[in-house]
Amino acid sequence: MSLLPQELKAQFQDMGLPGYRAGQVFRWLGRGVRSFEQMSDLPKPLREQLAAAYDLPALTLLRRQVSRQDGTEKYLWALPDGESVETVFMRYKHGNTVCISSQVGCRMGCAFCASTIGGKVRDLAPSEMLGEVIFSGLAAGAPVGGIVLMGIGEPLDNYDNVMRFLRLVNDPAGANIGMRHISLSTCGLVEQIDKLAAEHLQLTLSVSLHAPDDETRSKLMPVNARYGVDELYAACERYFAATGRRVSFEYAMVRDVNDTPRHAQMLVRRLRGTGSHVNLIRLNYVSERGLLPSPEQTVRDFVKRLEDGGVTVTVRRRLGSDIDAACGQLRRGEMRRA
Numbered sequence: 130m131s132l133l134p135q136e137l138k139a140q141f142q143d144m145g146l147p148g149y150r151a152g153q154v155f156r157w158l159g160r161g162v163r164s165f166e167q168m169s170d171l172p173k174p175l176r177e178q179l180a181a182a183y184d185l186p187a188l189t190l191l192r193r194q195v196s197r198q199d200g201t202e203k204y205l206w207a208l209p210d211g212e213s214v215e216t217v218f219m220r221y222k223h224g225n226t227v228c229i230s231s232q233v234g235c236r237m238g239c240a241f242c243a244s245t246i247g248g249k250v251r252d253l254a255p256s257e258m259l260g261e262v263i264f265s266g267l268a269a270g271a272p273v274g275g276i277v278l279m280g281i282g283e284p285l286d287n288y289d290n291v292m293r294f295l296r297l298v299n300d301p302a303g304a305n306i307g308m309r310h311i312s313l314s315t316c317g318l319v320e321q322i323d324k325l326a327a328e329h330l331q332l333t334l335s336v337s338l339h340a341p342d343d344e345t346r347s348k349l350m351p352v353n354a355r356y357g358v359d360e361l362y363a364a365c366e367r368y369f370a371a372t373g374r375r376v377s378f379e380y381a382m383v384r385d386v387n388d389t390p391r392h393a394q395m396l397v398r399r400l401r402g403t404g405s406h407v408n409l410i411r412l413n414y415v416s417e418r419g420l421l422p423s424p425e426q427t428v429r430d431f432v433k434r435l436e437d438g439g440v441t442v443t444v445r446r447r448l449g450s451d452i453d454a455a456c457g458q459l460r461r462g463e464m465r466r467a
């Protein structure tokens with residue numbers, strides 16, 4: 130069920146039920162109940178009536194892995210139709226963050242990413258994404274403070290469901306997670322970036338850039354054939370103008386592909402003076418992909434060149450890499466591989 134409290138209330142009223150029951154049900158859903166039966170403050174006949182009228186497709190935990198390095202947890206969930214996706218729970222000093230998937234598989238085809246192997250199977254429903262947040266908190270036994278839409282799938286390729294999920298998870302009667310604690314990452318779908326800009330949300334938009342020029346980016350990301358680097362930068366500028374929030378750029382460093390001094394220079398030329406932030410990710414190894422991470426020293430040199438050029442840069446921590454929970458390592462169908 131992906132209904133917002135007001136919508137649930139309207140449906141309840143159509144069924145002749147008092148509106149306040151909708152609030153009760155919504156709160157129960159936010160606490161991760163798996164059936165109407167568990168909603169103990171509703172009269173039994175009402176629980177039965179609702180169970181007949183609505184599906185509650187809760188996620189079922191198939192496997193939980195805990196990183197020995199840093200306590201990051203990864204969950205494999207079964208969805209009601211037998212498909213599966215992964216979610217990662219990360220502990221930071223400033224709070225816990227879940228990294229959720231937005232699709233079963235992905236059709237973007239990036240050359241370095243495990244999530245796109247096998248293509249896209251289907252979009253996740255808003256309630257399934259909400260389920261990832263709620264059930265991850267329950268599995269970890271700890272509160273969820275923030276969300277990153279950086280798991281399997283391209284969130285802007287599932288636009289309407291992702292927007293509805295954001296409203297659900299943001300609702301004060303439910304998980305109540307503020308937009309400023311949510312980041313959304315996209316491979317760079319320009320039209321959808323413009324659409325998102327018009328929503329004026331206070332979330333953080335991250336763009337997977339991975340190369341400063343069309344030649345290199347096209348080798349890594351098929352989406353670049355649709356929207357080239359110039360077009361993508363222009364969309365990011367429009368996004369900033371519309372929302373007042375700067376886009377941050379993700380850049381996975383791939384040995385001998387996008388990590389040379391020439392690439393650093395091109396990136397500096399593009400970003401200097403824009404206040405944009407670059408988040409470098411040392412490529413995480415994906416066995417099928419044949420690409421290698423840049424050596425540590427190359428990453429350090431690249432960072433220095435960006436900093437000297439006046440571009441702010443951070444290197445992303447590789448949380449959970451021992452359980453294949455790091456960026457680009459999530460996949461559907463783990464069950465089959467195991």
Ligand code: SAH
Binds near residue numbers: 239413415458
């Ligand atoms: N589809 C969205 C959401 C994925 S977010 C997007 O493309 O942004 C996951 C981030 O990890 C993206 O920046 C993605 O490009 C990056 N990534 C994918 N595979 C990776 C790998 N093997 N190593 C490091 N980062 C990777």
